[in-house]
Amino acid sequence: MTTQLLERPVVATTPSTEPDDQKPANPGQPDHQTGTPDTGAPVALQAAMPYRIGAPDNAGRYPVIIGQDLVIGRAHRWSRDWWVETSAGETNFGRPDKGVPGVEMAAARLAEQYAAGEITAIPLDQIRAEALQPLTGPVPLLHPRMPVNDRNIKSAETAFAGLAKLRWSAVATGFPGSDNHWVLRCELCGWVGPKFWSHLRGRNGGLPSLHRHEGGCVGPDRVRELIPAYQQ
Secondary structure, eight states: OOOOOBOOOSSSEEEOOSOOTTSOSSTTSBOTTTSSBOOOOOOEEEOSSOOEEOOOOTTSOEEEEETTTEEEEEEEEETTEEEEEETTEEEEOOOOOTTOOHHHHHHHHHHHHHHTTSSOOEEHHHHHHTOOOOOSSOOOSBOTTSOOSHHHHHHHHHHHHHHHHTTEEEOSSSBOOTTSEEEEEETTTOOEEEEEHHHHTOGGGOOOOSOOSTTOTTOHHHHHHHOGGGGO
């Protein structure tokens, strides 16, 4: 996956008015990142220093970049909270204020930490080299953050059965819940990247779109031919 950078203005106040995948396409619809309706109104965050946000890696982690190519941390969403991975370890920044894209909130907080000398930066090339690699062999049933209980076990078993029917396989972790990114491999073409199980299970028990992922996979006709569920 290429890293296309979303440039942020070199000013103290960083307006988040440009379109990106942190905001829903339709104003007024709930946002997967914040869980609140998008009003379309601009939101300003105070930035301790200029930064820019790179495209997410295959695990859905956004690099926050300063200078030419230095990464001060990576931000990702988990159950509406935003977590960051830095030189100091992993931290939960919680949920953003209403109307604030979560990745912007996390990036601004990272900029504050870096300006205060609390974290160090590493080269972007090193981050790219650390792209999540698939595990060898089967993954556990549940993601490490998912409590082991009857409800989660049943949901995980349902999800894995659904993946098998739709020709997907989990390659990094067990089931993370319906609305958290799950790193999957497309068994039709080998693409690896984050998907939501809530999107794959379809509406009202139906099937998901024939457009499986970015890049187009093998094409809708071939997808229909290779997956019996679409033929019923």
